[in-house]
Amino acid sequence: MSARADIEATVGDISNDSKLNMAQEESSRKGFCSVRHGLAFILQLCNFSICTQQMNLSIAIPAMVNNTAPPSEPNASTEWPSTDSQDWNETLKQFKAMAPAYDWSPEIQGIILSSLSYGSLLAPIPSGYVAGIFGAKYVVGAGLFISSVLTLFIPLAANAGVALLIVLRIVQGIAQVMVSTGQYSIWVKWAPPLERSQLTTIAGSGSMLGSFIVLLVGGLLSQTIGWPYVFYIFGGIGCACCLLWFPLIYDDPVNHPFISAGEKRYIVCSLAQQSGILSALPFVVGCICIILGGLLADFLLSRKILRLITIRKLFTAIGVLFPSVILVCLPWVRSSHSMTMTFLVLSSAISSFCESGALVNFLDIAPRYTGFLKGLLQVFAHIAGAISPTVAGFFINQDSEFGWRNVFLLSAAVNISGLAFYLIFGRADVQDWAKEQTVTHL
Incomplete structure (x- = not known):
């Protein structure tokens, strides 16, 4: 009976997969x-x-x-x-x-x-x-x-x-x-x-x-x-x-x-594929890695193993380069559901290192204007969130088979371009325009 049940379940899965x-x-x-x-x-x-x-x-x-x-x-x-x-x-x-x-x-x-x-x-x-x-x-x-x-x-x-x-x-x-x-x-x-x-x-x-x-x-x-x-x-x-x-x-x-x-x-x-847990899994792992990344960054700084600017750039590079490579590789592992999920979880986990890198860097360079800079950061994040679905939909409509590959390639190109800009111009000391103005009384 158990073998028959397994066969029926397998047939049902195949049927559901074909319909999907x-x-x-x-x-x-x-x-x-x-x-x-x-x-x-x-x-x-x-x-x-x-x-x-x-x-x-x-x-x-x-x-x-x-x-x-x-x-x-x-x-x-x-x-x-x-x-x-x-x-x-x-x-x-x-x-x-x-x-x-x-x-x-x-x-x-x-x-x-x-x-x-x-x-x-x-x-x-x-x-x-x-x-x-x-x-x-x-x-x-x-x-x-x-x-x-x-x-x-x-x-x-x-x-x-x-x-x-x-x-x-x-x-x-x-x-x-x-x-x-x-x-x-x-x-x-x-x-x-x-x-x-x-x-x-x-x-x-x-x-x-x-x-x-x-x-x-x-x-x-x-x-x-x-x-x-x-x-x-x-x-x-x-x-x-x-x-x-x-x-x-x-x-x-x-x-x-x-x-x-x-x-x-x-x-x-x-919605019937029990994918809710799988969809949430990358975010759960990413949440844990954000905390661990913050602890590691503070440890390296407190022990004076690395300078602050080095920590910021290193963590940003790790959080951008590795997820970009993983995203580019995703179309070639699409035949394996487990490998796809593994790659997505790894991408979310590693990208969380940016939270201890560039995404917190505004606290270092301009503590007086942290509220304004955080708001400006969110504006650009919302703009990206508004543009990316439209671009992704355009690529997918143009080529249903290779559309996602082109989306991932474009995403990797944008990420690496931003990383190169940050590695060249990134700073970790308080900028002159953000320093408190002191008045000297003679």
């Missing part, structure tokens, strides 16, 4: 036209809307608080201009002039701006829990709708009083966390393990795009047609996004009315 391979081939031909990629791009628009709604008050508040305006009631507004004017420039000036100006102290402005974070602190854990019970579609959709509608009412709330505006922003912060937290529950049933990074980075790139757009046009809108339109426009975009969200998004591909049978089979089969 067929679905993968079909999926690779579809590329970004698949339903799951459509879901990623809709989430990208949602994240774009949420990010603009998070930042719009910071952009508009200099125009909302105008200390040069004539004295008036703190929350009083002027009347709208008549529409009889034929001069467009004059009309724009009138629109700008009619926007209310409030007498808010710097302390009140700080409370208003930070009120969004008050709601954000309360919501992450409950939002994730509720999304797991009721489904991410309704949690994310409700959060986006509430935040967008409240954005439209911010000018009225500001005119009604500071207290109402603060309450509105707190509720808006809770709604925005519902979107940013609940959306990850969608990928549990929609993202094949081999595409999880690609899909989540496409969706997450909307935040970077939102930051760029709101910083680019927010001030211009405030200066031309008045600060209320910053909220009307970006709140309206969020409401329009809700019209896409509710009819097109489903929690499970099985129940989606527009998905093809091939894509549905591919997603279901890929």
Whole structure:
């Protein structure tokens, strides 16, 4: 009986593998036209809307608080201009002039701006829990709708009083966390393990795009047609996004009315391969190696075995060169599942040495500006996360057989180029522009 069971299990595995391979081939031909990629791009628009709604008050508040305006009631507004004017420039000036100006102290402005974070602190854990019970579609959709509608009412709330505006922003912060937290529950049933990074980075790139757009046009809108339109426009975009969200998004591909049978089979089969643990294994090993690498770096420095700059460059070189070689070799071991996993684990483990090298080097060269430099580092990381899935998808669509090989070769070339630049110009001492300025009293 045990032999028969083994045979049946083997046959079942072969059948599942053949179905998975067929679905993968079909999926690779579809590329970004698949339903799951459509879901990623809709989430990208949602994240774009949420990010603009998070930042719009910071952009508009200099125009909302105008200390040069004539004295008036703190929350009083002027009347709208008549529409009889034929001069467009004059009309724009009138629109700008009619926007209310409030007498808010710097302390009140700080409370208003930070009120969004008050709601954000309360919501992450409950939002994730509720999304797991009721489904991410309704949690994310409700959060986006509430935040967008409240954005439209911010000018009225500001005119009604500071207290109402603060309450509105707190509720808006809770709604925005519902979107940013609940959306990850969608990928549990929609993202094949081999595409999880690609899909989540496409969706997450909307935040970077939102930051760029709101910083680019927010001030211009405030200066031309008045600060209320910053909220009307970006709140309206969020409401329009809700019209896409509710009819097109489903929690499970099985129940989606527009998905093809091939894509549905591919997603279901890929998620049924018990690959969750295998997908997480490189990150677990990488987490352990990050700690060990930090301990080793401090040991070498404390015993004066190597200089600090030597440690930084050595660890960076190890963390870049060896994973690059491993990635380039991956296409030649794809026939062996165990070898592929071994290579992925080794790549993640060795690349963690960069955490004790270049990725912490900004603490050495500019301790005064660590927050700024870390933020700048994350900006470039998000940019890379937004570009890499698009480039990978382009290569795979061009050549389904050798596409991944080209992706790995390009990745290795970029890594080695960055390493060469760092080895030439890297420093580990505090730079002159980052030193504290001392004043000498005669």
